[in-house]
Amino acid sequence: MQTKRSTFPAGWLPYALVAPQLVITLIFFIWPAGQALVQSVQRQDPFGFRTTFVGLDNFSRLFADPLYMNALSVTFVFAVGTTLLSMSVALLFAVMVNKLIRSRDGYTTLLVWPYAVAPAIAGVLWWFIFNPTIGILPYILDMLGYDWNHRTSSTDAMILVIIAAAWKQISYNFIFFLAGLQSVPHSLIEAAAIDGASPMKRFWTIVFPLLSPITFFLMVINIVYAMFDTFGIIHATTQGGPAQATNILVFKVYMDGFIGQNIGYAAAQSVVLMAIVIVLTVIQFRYIERKVQY
Amino acid sequence: MATITMDTLEKTYPGAAEPAVKGISLDIADGELIVLVGPSGCGKSTLLRMVAGLETITSGTLRIGERVVNRLEPADRDIAMVFQNYALYPHMTVYNNLAYGLKNRRFPKAEIERRVQEAARILEIDAFLGRKPRQLSGGQRQRVAMGRAIVREPAAFLFDEPLSNLDAKLRVQMRVEIRRLQRRLRTTSLYVTHDQLEALTLADRLVVLNAGQVEQIGTPSVVYDRPETLFVATFIGSPSMNLVPTDFVRSHANGHMPPLSDRADIIGIRPDSLLLAEPPEPATPLPATLELFEPAGDVSHLYLRLETLPEPLTARVQGRPSLEEGAPLTLWVRHGEFHPFEKETGRRVE
Structure with missing residues (x-):
């Protein structure tokens, strides 16, 4: 189809208008990414006096490192756990709020608030709630006969960071699911009711399949979130411990690079992360743009 | 095959000052096609949805056959409904759209297959059974919606303005087909429309509704030739009286x-x-x-x-x-x- 297009005389103006965005992208994204690429093939001495080119040595050491392999599997468990938890709870909330009529807006507003809480603050909140010494939840769990201690139990620690990371994301997923539910035509539900489907069956055979594009979109978003945006939560709660049990990839980059001062090694890790982001982004564009077909 | 008996059916929406349906009584004989007609907001769709079980009945009794169905779920009323927007399940093929109600009722596979093929043949949609609704034209979707109703072989069909989304030419054609199909299956039908021409051509008997009340019940010719109220006189017939x-x-x-x-x-x-x-x-x-x-x-x-x-x-x-x-x-x-x-x-x- 032919669309009308306005053309302006090409001069300095268009470049000037795009320049701020370009400058920001170059300084804050492209340059650091380039630095990481360069550093990932270098090794520095502990004092930063001497830098030597080592080729792919950092990478081969990385994939031979059992600690890094551990971080990979921890990240996998963490990302899957966070995504499943935040999406299922969000879907449950959305379904329940969608049943309301008058109080729907009130609940929606309240359920969105956690999204506005900074990750570090959320981490501290969870740190207090789950604190084995002073926290309210271990106190209650203790009464139920469960000895909660995320400082010694790697399972408890993983549960803690998953809950803390998922909590915030629930708000985000909730909004999308609620919008999705509201766009399912009511007559479809009624038709299914007449067709003899129970409420549960109606949800799983009609509503849920119709939500599938949103579910897929959120799945990618949540995995990306869990893998890359949860540094603050880990930092504020478990610091990767105990015994590396919650040391996810992004946190390991920070630990190795800024605490361990092993810049080249950390740079190699961030290059791997970069590759993962690129793959996820490609998946998202390839499939979400085309939408999940039904 | 069943009669539908309405006895002073009433519907008041919560918070509404006036009932939307004010004490309507109507006996529908077995195999009869009754058309509910009236201007928008007259309560005709509400009444139909009460029969379907999609709206609660505030007071009065509704019987399908001998059973009082006031409190029954839509699924248990043995009715099928054709919606204005067809309400086809967009993620299912035409075959699965037709089979969905039968699967939910745990019909054997062979019986489902037989009924779906039979309905598809009657409605001439055999060729589209593998397609999704979005790949069909408006008229074809309309047929699938009707197919979904007839595979169930229900006691009654309920039609909620099924033709209003079609263009004028197709509407006339589908009107004739609905009439032919209903004659052939002899299933008791309740049909809602605001189009008085559709009402006159389809109905065995016409129920003219206005503001939640019955203005006149009668065969199309009686309603046209002897309108009982000024409202019916001006509503039925074009140009109006x-x-x-x-x-x-x-x-x-x-x-x-x-x-x-x-x-x-x-x-x-x-x-x-x-x-x-x-x-x-x-x-x-x-x-x-x-x-x-x-x-x-x-x-x-x-x-x-x-x-x-x-x-x-x-x-x-x-x-x-x-x-x-x-x-x-x-x-x-x-x-x-x-x-x-x-x-x-x-x-x-x-």
């Missing part, structure tokens, strides 16, 4: 008046009852001026000004008579075609 004060007619009749009740202060005259020449039967003359001439194919519409009356009358005549706009002429109305009404009650008085 002309209403003229009795005094005005009498003052121009030169004594050519039919015997009328004293209470008949309004006379309704159908547009085709206004004749340009004096008929052999007893008739009443009305002097008029032709305001506008509107040819409409095989018929012509005349807009006529009658001296002191504020509204012009509409006449429909065959062919294209050569008349000049602004010319005075005399119209004739046969005495048998007077529809006398009382203004205060809005009812027909003979």
Whole structure:
């Protein structure tokens, strides 16, 4: 189809208008990414006096490192756990709020608030709630006969960071699911009711399949979130411990690079992360743009 | 196969001052096609949805067959519904759309297959069974929606304005098909429409609703020939019936008046009852001026000004008579075609 297009005389103006965005992208994204690429093939001495080119040595050491392999599997468990938890709870909330009529807006507003809480603050909140010494939840769990201690139990620690990371994301997923539910035509539900489907069956055979594009979109978003945006939560709660049990990839980059001062090694890790982001982004564009077909 | 019996059905929405459906009683015989017709907001869709079980019944009794179904879930009422927007499941193929209700009722696979194929054959959608609804045209979707109703072989079909999303030509075609299908299956049907032409052509009996109440129940010909209220008189028929004060007619009749009740202060005259020449039967003359001439194919519409009356009358005549706009002429109305009404009650008085 032919669309009308306005053309302006090409001069300095268009470049000037795009320049701020370009400058920001170059300084804050492209340059650091380039630095990481360069550093990932270098090794520095502990004092930063001497830098030597080592080729792919950092990478081969990385994939031979059992600690890094551990971080990979921890990240996998963490990302899957966070995504499943935040999406299922969000879907449950959305379904329940969608049943309301008058109080729907009130609940929606309240359920969105956690999204506005900074990750570090959320981490501290969870740190207090789950604190084995002073926290309210271990106190209650203790009464139920469960000895909660995320400082010694790697399972408890993983549960803690998953809950803390998922909590915030629930708000985000909730909004999308609620919008999705509201766009399912009511007559479809009624038709299914007449067709003899129970409420549960109606949800799983009609509503849920119709939500599938949103579910897929959120799945990618949540995995990306869990893998890359949860540094603050880990930092504020478990610091990767105990015994590396919650040391996810992004946190390991920070630990190795800024605490361990092993810049080249950390740079190699961030290059791997970069590759993962690129793959996820490609998946998202390839499939979400085309939408999940039904 | 079943009768549907409504006994003073009433529906009041929570928070509403007035009921949306005000005590409607109706007996639908087995195999009958009843059309509920009325302007938007008259409660016809609400009534249909009450029968379907999609709206609760505030008071009154509803029976399908011998069973009182007031409190039954839609699935347990043994009815099938065709929705205005078809409500096809977009993620399922046509085959699965048709089979969904049967699967939920745990029919054996072979029986599902047989019924779906049978319905598809009747509706001529066999070729599309593997497609998704979005790959179908409006008319084909309409057929699938009907197919979903007939595979169930329910006690009753409920149609909620099923043709209003189709273009004019397809609407006529589907109207005929619905009628043919209903004749063939002889399934009791309740059909909601706001289109009075659809109502007249489809119905065994017509229920004209207005503001939640029944105005008239009758066969299409009775409702058209003998409207019981002013509302029915003006709602059914297109162009709609002309209403003229009795005094005005009498003052121009030169004594050519039919015997009328004293209470008949309004006379309704159908547009085709206004004749340009004096008929052999007893008739009443009305002097008029032709305001506008509107040819409409095989018929012509005349807009006529009658001296002191504020509204012009509409006449429909065959062919294209050569008349000049602004010319005075005399119209004739046969005495048998007077529809006398009382203004205060809005009812027909003979």
